[in-house]
Amino acid sequence: MKNFKFLVLGIVFGFILIKGEVISWFRIQEMFRFQSFHMYGVICSAIVIGMISIFIIKKFNIKTFSGAEIKIAPKEFTKGNIIGGLLFGLGWAMTGACPGPLYALIGSGSLIVIVILLSAVFGTYMYGVLKDKLPH
Amino acid sequence: MNFLTQPWPWYITGPLIGLMVPLLLLFGNKAFGISSSLRHICAMCIPTNVKFFKYDWKAESWNLIFALGMIVGGCIAGIVFKNPNNIALSESAVTSISTLGITNFSGLIPAEVFTFSSLLTLKGFILMVVGGFLIGFGTRYANGCTSGHAIMGMSNLQWPSLVSTCCFFAGGLLMTWVILPHIMKL
Numbered sequence: 428m429k430n431f432k433f434l435v436l437g438i439v440f441g442f443i444l445i446k447g448e449v450i451s452w453f454r455i456q457e458m459f460r461f462q463s464f465h466m467y468g469v470i471c472s473a474i475v476i477g478m479i480s481i482f483i484i485k486k487f488n489i490k491t492f493s494g495a496e497i498k499i500a501p502k503e504f505t506k507g508n509i510i511g512g513l514l515f516g517l518g519w520a521m522t523g524a525c526p527g528p529l530y531a532l533i534g535s536g537s538l539i540v541i542v543i544l545l546s547a548v549f550g551t552y553m554y555g556v557l558k559d560k561l562p563h
Numbered sequence: 564m565n566f567l568t569q570p571w572p573w574y575i576t577g578p579l580i581g582l583m584v585p586l587l588l589l590f591g592n593k594a595f596g597i598s599s600s601l602r603h604i605c606a607m608c609i610p611t612n613v614k615f616f617k618y619d620w621k622a623e624s625w626n627l628i629f630a631l632g633m634i635v636g637g638c639i640a641g642i643v644f645k646n647p648n649n650i651a652l653s654e655s656a657v658t659s660i661s662t663l664g665i666t667n668f669s670g671l672i673p674a675e676v677f678t679f680s681s682l683l684t685l686k687g688f689i690l691m692v693v694g695g696f697l698i699g700f701g702t703r704y705a706n707g708c709t710s711g712h713a714i715m716g717m718s719n720l721q722w723p724s725l726v727s728t729c730c731f732f733a734g735g736l737l738m739t740w741v742i743l744p745h746i747m748k749l
Binding site: 434451453463478483489501539548558 | 567570571572573574575576577578579580581582583584585586587588589590591592593594595597598600601602604605608609611613614615616624625626628629630631632633634635636637638639640641642644650652653655656659660668670671672673677678679682689690691692693694695696697698699700701702703704705706707708709710712713714715716717718719720721722723724726727728729730731732733734735736737738739740742743746
């Protein structure tokens with residue numbers, strides 16, 4: 428099963444999110460109130476490690492384990508980066524979660540989060556329906 | 564064993580999250596990002612003629628498998644190796660959150676607000692249903708979430724990701740400081 432490695436990586440990632448408490452509504456409130464360094468330390472050190480990794484991959488032209496050239500699609504700018512970003516930010520502070528944490532929280536036994544996830548799926552669906560009418 | 568039940572400090576958690584970026588690239592040429600999984604769920608489960616969901620979601624199934632893994636990982640970390648103590652929040656955070664009317668600080672999310680019975684209250688409905696909707700709508704509109712933009716995009720020096728990350732924070736600050744106190748009084 429070629430996707431098995433992604434299952435394992437997902438398990439590891441879900442484990443990290445819970446142990447780092449970055450999926451906690453309390454921690455997210457603490458972050459937006461600037462009352463602890465925890466979340467800022469997590470996000471900034473993650474970006475630094477990600478940055479160094481991508482730099483090394485590009486610099487030494489490192490291939491995937493199966494020998495393919497590593498390609499990363501650039502992010503294109505639209506007005507959605509701003510409007511969508513603000514809307515998601517509101518939801519982040521309300522639920523204390525972004526998409527990744529929703530899955531990890533459900534696994535940790537907070538079944539109520541299934542409601543938030545279903546609502547997020549519906550939100551994504553409504554974006555698809557309204558896409559052509561929204562400014563981009 | 565302590566390492567598995569105790570919460571991890573930022574300097575362990577952050578670098579480990581950052582390592583997901585090269586691991587996904589090396590294992591399968593995949594860009595780290597979670598919110599796309601919500602789109603794949605729509606394409607997979609909702610019969611629709613909407614063009615945005617007419618694509619080969621099976622080609623992106625790794626993303627759904629990764630999400631499934633996160634549920635399992637959450638289960639292992641949150642149930643098997645459950646942290647028996649409350650989250651060690653800063654004192655000032657406990658004070659501020661208390662003023663929102665929250666007294667139960669056990670667990671990862673406030674049990675007073677996030678329950679099935681509070682779904683029927685205006686406060687619970689807004690926080691969970693409207694909040695969830697904004698996550699799904701906003702991340703797709705912005706073409707990424709905290710993982711896709713703040714971590715993957717910024718790691719790859721993409722300026723649109725920096726713009727989005729700033730907007731995520733601006734939205735979060737507006738909610739926390741201006742709107743949330745009113746919602747919590749409902």
